Amino acid sequence: MNIKFSINMKFTMNMKYILRKIGAFLLAVIVTFLWCTNLKSQIVFAKNQETLIRKAYQPLSKVGQNRYILDDDGIYRKKISDDELIVPNGKDGPIDMAKNATVMITGDIMCLRAQQYGAKSKNTFVFNNSFSYVRQIFSNSDLVIGNLETLTSHSNYYTFEQKIRKGSPNCNAPATFLDALRYSGFDAVVTANNHCLDGGMTGIRETIEKLQEYHIAQVGTYLENDIPRFLLYEVNGIKIGVLSYTEYINFRESLSANDLNSFVNCYSKTSVERDVKEAKKAGAEFIIAYNHWGIENTTEITKLQKQHALDMAEAGVDVIIGSHPHCLQEAVYIKTSDNRQVLCMYSMGNFVSSMVTEANNDTIILRLLVIKEDGKVRLKQSGYYPLKVFPTYENKHYIVVPTQKEFHKGNTTIALEKASKRIKNVLGTTIKEWKDKG
Template sequence: MIKLSFVGDIMCEMQQTDASCKNGKYNYKSCFEDVKRDFENSDIFVGNLETPLAGEHLGYTNHPWLFNTPIEFAESIKDELGVNLVSTANNHCLDRGVEGLENTVRTLKELKLNYTGTCLKTEKNTPFIFEKEDIKIGILSYTYGTNAIFNKQYLKRSEKHMVNIFGEQEKKIFKYNIVSRLIRKLNRNREITKNIEGVIKELKKQVDYVIMCMHSGGQHNNVIDKYTLNLMDILRKLGVDLVIGCHPHVVQRGIFTNGFIGTYSLGNFFCTPGTSSSPIDKFSDYSIALHLYLEKEESLKIRKVTFSIYKTIIDNYKSSKTVLLYDLIKNNIDNENVKVLLKDNCTIYNIFCNSKYDKIELQKEYEIKLEG
């Protein structure tokens, strides 16, 4: 049996980078020290790296569309947390331009941290393929777009393959282009299908199970937007087996059936709670880790699907830290606080499982029964 684990957006806001800097050296080791054990027996552990690692010479910032983070953060994701694959096709991958994207790819290669979704200009952008116990898994990573309208980092024709984009990169906005935008909207489904159909079909020939890391959705929004609902339908029709949604920064519902599993958003696995990009009142400090247990007899079988709820908290040193919500509640001595956390546990459970329980039993890991 193999175990696959997935977490949501791994953010690194400037407040965290400041808190992790001592005498000019960066150290993010404490951020994941309480949760590493939860992923130790995962064969694949995937997270969304929502920032370039463009290098210090390009400056560290986290202006809404200009992220750049020290490589020590990625080192911690790999060594302290245990992630062995990062999804890199996201709206921030071009925040420091093509140079920043290429620096990120080179850094991940040096760190020996697998990635999928972006590539060097001279490379082909390929899916990540993993094999164990005669089970072959293919993982793709695509984004709705980059932050091009804001940061003006438009890819040239010869660079378009460097980022997996479902449709096309955002176009420059001209004042009177309402008609062309409307036409593009009408053609969107065709454009997306045309772009990804061949890649998915080809991957399905090579592997037993196809996973798409889907970067899409309205940020800090519990309501799933039409574009993303549509995207999920297209991916399902094209034969993707599992969709891992990221980008909204809050937990959204999942679809759990025997033939298809689709999550719209796992939330922020790591963030700085209480900042504009991770507002606490929107539950942006909560997230889901999804685990799949697969086995192959004559064909591939899903033996079990489980999930755990995590929360990012700020410790006494103003540094963020991801903790298992179960642990946070069990170690809490403040009764009022425990009541709030138990209620949040139930809320996040209900959102993810699309259920309406008034109360749920506190567990480290919840099992999901697949329908159909």
């Protein structure tokens, strides 16, 4: 009896143990499923950890045309009406056009995990509030460009779902982040940076497709080898070329060397010389080029940055925009062998992010006044709007706020004043703070 009782007890205990294990496994499966679907059944099925079958988040509202549309000759021109474009010196085009263009440029447009949590709204994400202040500034520009340092790939995990991928930060945002870029006034973004391969070629493809859906032009990553490596805008009679390069790429081993150079604009002296030549052949009179370089989280400029900046200037670039350090760095003019003065912003810092240090959250909008006189195009004036990113401001999350009191009905705060001073100290004396008249 004792032996039989002992056997029955062991059998019962083993069965309970097995059932607990089965229950725990089923619970883990259910929790994982609910997490992957964001509790909305958005994912149909996950093939593996890196490739998801699900739909992208839909635009928050109907997406209208950008103010620039691509003409048949490969040049973006402003749209005047539904059936009329500004054309250069054409019989049907305007005769007296102002030969000056105001271009505004930003640093790293990021969409990290905390930003995504802060933008969660029912069954979607709304990021528009981040740009409610700068929208006013951008409205006074003829062209707005920034560095989009995130994917918008629904077939990859978003950052709030997977912060780290194979030991590196995963930068991938819901597509409604592009609603915010259109809301704020961005015309174009550059996409060559160290996170452009975070989602592999699927990430590049889906990000480009989403940018096309939102009518935001991009340069730096490509789906085909024969696509021009520049954007070309005609702005008030001035043709402006935009280029994009990166010196760092996470997961570059996921592509062969040939494919990498086909689909991502990797920096080299030769590639810049080639692209500048091609852009000028297509009609570019003024060239702005981004380069993703330097060391993160420092205001120190490396010898390699200085050498590559000189090479870019000598190749014919007129304004150099640095990204990647996630904080501002000094602005300088570089004198070339043909006596041109080339503005170099070694780093524009983060335009928006949820990174935590003061340096990460001090930022600017660069304002360039480009003019055309006697057939020659040059940079007449440069200045900047000082800004600070706040995790919470006026009950809004991760909002980019101008430090100038003119944007706050004549009022200011200690935080805004301190940010303005830090920005001035880092940038140096090459460019001055810009203040709108009136």
